[in-house]
Amino acid sequence: MSVAKLIFFLAVLFLLSPYGSPALALAIGLVIALTLGDPFPHLSGKPAKYLLQASVALLGFGMNLGAVYASGKDGILFIVTVVFGALLIGTLLGILLNIPSRVRTLISCGTAICGGSAIAAVGPAIKAENDEMSVSLGTIFILNAVALFLFPIIGNGLEMSQAQFGIWSAIAIQDTSSVVGAATVFGSEALATATTVKLARALWIIPLALALAFIYRKGNGKAKIAIPWFIFFFVGAAAVRTFAPAWILPSVFDSLVNIAKAGLTITLFLIGLSLSREMLRNVGWRPFALGTILWIIIASASLAAVLRFV
Structure with a gap:
């Protein structure tokens, strides 16, 4: 067994211990990726994606359906504003920076909705x-x-x-994994709010991908649209928790939520491992400038709005 693989397994064991956390998982993954390289690159693709989706769905067992509805309702105005604002500003900035149409569209969609998942859905x-x-x-x-x-x-x-933090993180951070990770660090209430609002925001993947498929329809054939089914599993899990019969002990649901948090931690570890030196070199300053400026605008504006109105 290579040194990188040994360190990989030791890191996983450590992160699954009481000392592990989402932020630490991402940091350890980054350090291993940039020093030893990713020993299991195939795990950073679909396995990490499915692990994230399963973990988010299981988080629903820790939430009441009424709270899910209330959080989603409270955040809807912020979601709509961020989605359309990010798409508009991203398009204008992309034109100013002379970034190719598809790249600026992908970065704008990733910032507007849910990061890598939106890019993966819109790309095809x-x-x-x-x-x-x-x-x-x-x-x-x-x-x-x-x-x-x-x-x-x-x-x-x-x-x-x-x-406030739950809503802000859900509308200003792109990927679901980082939203849930940041909210987990802040507190359980923030986690419940952030997860619900973020998943409501992620539902915009479907109409946006369909609209862009129409706009880019020339030579497009039948566009493949990725539907985020795990969001509905999350709502279903919350419904089970809300209407569960009295003989099901709350500790059962708490155990499922703990499994979800462990899955999220490992997901962030795998995401950290995927950030290789080659990826950093290939990004280029123009796309990175677009993503950074757009993100700062959205994060700052949404922070001011949340502090004022929530």
């Missing part, structure tokens, strides 16, 4: 090339890594409430 719809997908994913992944560490610090520094 607009017939994006592999290098365009890689550049866009790399940009979003780097910014998500920064957000996971930075947002809890800002939230604590501004003495945000659990509800």
Whole structure:
């Protein structure tokens, strides 16, 4: 067994212990990726994606359906504003920076909705090339890594409430994994709010991908639209928790939520491992500048709105 593989397994054991956390998982993954390389690169693709989706669905067992509805309703105005604002500003900035149409569309969609998942769904719809997908994913992944560490610090520094931080992280951080990771660090109430609002935001993948498939329809054939089914499993899990008969002990649901948190931690570890030196080199300054400027605008504006209205 190579040194990298041995360290990989030791890291997984450590992260599954009481000392592990989402932020630490991402940091350890980054350190291993940038020093020893990813010993299991195939795990950072579909396995990490499915693990994230299963973990998010299981988080529903820790939430009441009424609270899910209330959180989603409270965040809907923020979601609509961010989705359309990010798409508009991203398009204009992309034109100013002379970024190719498909790349600016992918980065704008990733910022507007749910990061890598939105890019993966929209990419086939607009017939994006592999290098365009890689550049866009790399940009979003780097910014998500920064957000996971930075947002809890800002939230604590501004003495945000659990509800405020949950809504802010859900509308200002791109990927679901980093949203849930940051909210987990901040508190259980923030986690419940952030997960619900984030999944409501993720539902925009479907109409957006369909709209872009129509816009890029020339030579597009039948576009493949990825439907985020795990969101409905999350709502179903919350319904089970809400209407469960009295003979089902709450500890059963708590155990499922603990499994979800462990799955999320390992997901972030795998995401950290995927951020290789090659990916960092291939991103390029223009797409990264677009993603960074757009993210700062959205995060700052949404922070001001949340502090004022929530």
